[in-house]
Amino acid sequence: xxxxxxxxxxxxxxxxxxxxxxxxxxxxxxxxxxxxxxxxxxxxxxxxxxxxxxxxxxxxxxxxxxxxxxxxxxxxxxxxxxxxxxxxxxxxxxxxxxxxxxxxxxxxxxxxxxxxxxxxxxxxxxxxxxxxxxxxxxxxxxxxxxxxxxxxxxxxxxxxxxxxxxxxxxxxxxxxxxxxxxxxxxxxxxxxx
Numbered sequence: 001x002x003x004x005x006x007x008x009x010x011x012x013x014x015x016x017x018x019x020x021x022x023x024x025x026x027x028x029x030x031x032x033x034x035x036x037x038x039x040x041x042x043x044x045x046x047x048x049x050x051x052x053x054x055x056x057x058x059x060x061x062x063x064x065x066x067x068x069x070x071x072x073x074x075x076x077x078x079x080x081x082x083x084x085x086x087x088x089x090x091x092x093x094x095x096x097x098x099x100x101x102x103x104x105x106x107x108x109x110x111x112x113x114x115x116x117x118x119x120x121x122x123x124x125x126x127x128x129x130x131x132x133x134x135x136x137x138x139x140x141x142x143x144x145x146x147x148x149x150x151x152x153x154x155x156x157x158x159x160x161x162x163x164x165x166x167x168x169x170x171x172x173x174x175x176x177x178x179x180x181x182x183x184x185x186x187x188x189x190x191x192x193x
Contacts, residue, residue: 003030003031003032004031004032004082004083004187004189005031005032005034005080005081005082006026006031006032006033006034006081006082006083006084006085007033007034007036007071007076007078007081007083007084007085007104007108008022008023008033008034008035008036008084008085008086008087009036009037009084009085009086009087009095009101009104009105009124010035010036010037010046010067010069010087010091011037011038011046011091011092011094011095012037012046012047012090012091013046013047013048013049013089013090013091014046014048014049014067014087014088014089014090014091015048015049015050015051015064015087015088015089015090015118015119015120015173016048016049016050016064016065016067016089017050017173017176018087018088018089018118018119018121018172018173018176019035019048019067019087019089020048020065020067021173021176021180022085022087022116022118022176022179022180022183023035023067023085025176025180026085026180029184029189029191031187031189033070033085034070034071034076034081035067035068035069035070035071036069036071036072036073036076037069037073038073038095038098038100038101039073040069040072040073041069041072041074042069042070042071042072043068043069043070044068044069045066045067045068045069046066046067046069046091047063047064047066047067048063048064048065048066048067048089049061049062049063049064049089049090050062050063050064051088051089051119051172051173053158053172053174058141059172061090073100076104077104077107078104078107078108078111078113079107079111081108081113082113082114082187083108083113083114083115083116083183083186083187084104084105084108084113084114084115084116085115085116085117085183086105086115086116086117086118086121086124086125087118087119087121088117088118088119088120088121088122088139088172089119089120090120091120092120092121092122092123092124093120093123095124096123096124096126096127096128097127101124102124102127102128105124105125105128105130106128106129106130109128109130109166112165112166113166114166114168114183114186114187115130115166115167115168116168116169116179116183117136117138117167117168117169118169118170118171118172118173118175118179119138119139119142119170119171119172119173120138120139120141120142121138121169122136122137122138122139122142122145122146122169123138123142123145125149125151125167125169126142126145126146126148126149126151127149129149129150130167131146131149131150131151131167132149132150132151133150133151133152134151134152134164134165134167135151135152135154135162135164136151136152136153136154136162136164136167136169137153137154137156137160137161137162137169137170137171138153138169138171139171139172140155140171143155154169156171157171158171158172158174158175159174159175159177159178160175160178161175161178161179161181161182162182163182163185163186166186168182168183168186
C-alpha cells in the first residue's frame with residue numbers, strides 16, 4: 001500500500017472525537033495527515049468540544065482538548081493531497097463562511113478525490129454545493145441543509161456510515177468504525193490480519 005497524503009480541515013470547537021480518532025487512525029495505518037485551520041499555522045492549536053448523547057433533546061457539549069495543527073492552511077492545495085477529512089462539531093458552521101475553505105473543498109471534489117465528512121461536516125459540503133443529487137449522511141440537525149443543497153439525506157443509524165462515490169459520510173462519532181472502514185476502502189487501503 002502506498003501511503004496517502006490526507007488533509008484535515010479543523011477549527012476551534014471542532015468535535016474532539018471526530019478530530020482525534022480519524023487523525024490517529026489514519027496515521028496508525030500508515031497515511032500522512034496534515035491538520036489545518038484558517039488563520040492558524042503549524043504548531044498552533046484549536047480547542048475541541050466533546051459532544052455526547054446523554055438522553056437530552058440534543059447532544060451536550062463540554063470543553064475537550066487542545067488539538068495541535070501540524071500544517072499551514074495558507075499553503076494547503078488540493079493538488080498536493082489524495083483526500084480530505086472534515087470533522088464535525090461547531091467549527092463547520094463558521095468554516096463554511098470562509099471562501100478559501102469552500103474553494104478548497106470544491107477543488108477536492110472537482111478532482112474526484114475522496115472526501116470524508118462526519119456530523120456537522122455536511123454543512124461545509126452543502127455550502128460548497130457539491131452534494132446535489134448525492135446521498136449524504138450527517139447529524140440529523142443538518143438534514144435540512146443537505147436537502148436544501150439538493151442532496152438526499154440518508155437517515156441511518158448513529159453508528160453507520162454511507163458512501164456515495166468519492167463522498168463518505170456519517171451522522172456522528174459513534175460511526176467511527178464504519179466511517180473509517182469505508183473511507184479506507186475508498187482510499188484503496190488494505191489491512192491484512
